[in-house]
Amino acid sequence: DGGITQSPKYLFRKEGQNVTLSCEQNLNHDAMYWYRQDPGQGLRLIYYSQIVNDFQKGDIAEGYSVSREKKESFPLTVTSAQKNPTAFYLCASSRQGVKRDTQYFGPGTRLTVL
Amino acid sequence: AQTVTQSQPEMSVQEAETVTLSCTYDTSESNYYLFWYKQPPSRQMILVIRQEAYKQQNATENRFSVNFQKAAKSFSLKISDSQLGDTAMYFCAFTSGGGADGLTFGKGTHLIIQP
Numbered sequence: 001d002g003g004i005t006q007s008p009k010y011l012f013r014k015e016g017q018n019v020t021l022s023c024e025q026n027l028n029h030d031a032m033y034w035y036r037q038d039p040g041q042g043l044r045l046i047y048y049s050q051i052v053n054d055f056q057k058g059d060i061a062e063g064y065s066v067s068r069e070k071k072e073s074f075p076l077t078v079t080s081a082q083k084n085p086t087a088f089y090l091c092a093s094s095r096q097g098v099k100r101d102t103q104y105f106g107p108g109t110r111l112t113v114l
Numbered sequence: 115a116q117t118v119t120q121s122q123p124e125m126s127v128q129e130a131e132t133v134t135l136s137c138t139y140d141t142s143e144s145n146y147y148l149f150w151y152k153q154p155p156s157r158q159m160i161l162v163i164r165q166e167a168y169k170q171q172n173a174t175e176n177r178f179s180v181n182f183q184k185a186a187k188s189f190s191l192k193i194s195d196s197q198l199g200d201t202a203m204y205f206c207a208f209t210s211g212g213g214a215d216g217l218t219f220g221k222g223t224h225l226i227i228q229p
Contacts (some may be wrong), residue, residue, distance in 0.1 A: 035216070035217075041221055042220050042222055043159075043217070045216040045217070048216045056215070102149070105160075107157070108157050
């Protein structure tokens with residue numbers, strides 16, 4: 001089955017540690033995205049990537065880093081510089097073309113800082 | 115910068131009723147796309163419906179339809195014959211047609227369908 005997988009489902013981090021959230025898709029989509037969701041808030045864009053080896057900052061990129069070495073993978077690292085990392089993180093992907101394509105989402109990772 | 119506003123934090127209706135969720139947006143662009151996503155308690159984001167701004171006809175998907183008023187920058191979602199499984203957070207989202215950036219979301223409406 002084609003889809004987007006995120007791992008782990010739950011992640012606990014001690015203050016001062018970097019952690020990496022995994023996102024993999026087998027939909028052959030060119031574009032991938034990372035969003036953050038806080039209680040009572042909509043999703044906010046962290047980073048996005050349109051092609052391999054290229055990515056752009058979103059609205060709240062500070063304290064996060066990404067890489068896009070393969071088309072199907074777009075891992076997100078939450079660094080110790082992120083002051084309030086506890087949140088729900090969602091990865092999405094879409095095709096790219098002339099028309100803006102629909103973004104499809106993974107199941108999410110819940111990150112908690114202890 | 116684009117903004118998306120959902121003015122109803124929570125709504126509750128009886129099963130089988132019709133309910134309308136409101137969404138307004140602000141943009142200076144003429145080519146853009148609007149979406150409604152559903153997030154049930156599982157937290158999986160599910161696409162409900164999509165509207166392309168250049169299309170005058172309102173999008174429809176089974177029991178879900180939109181009322182797209184481009185001049186008023188309004189994009190409401192109507193759910194007919196509501197079902198218990200429609201209980202979820204509903205998010206309105208916007209993306210421009212020219213760029214390659216992500217979606218801008220509203221803060222969501224929590225819809226509760228009562229039996």
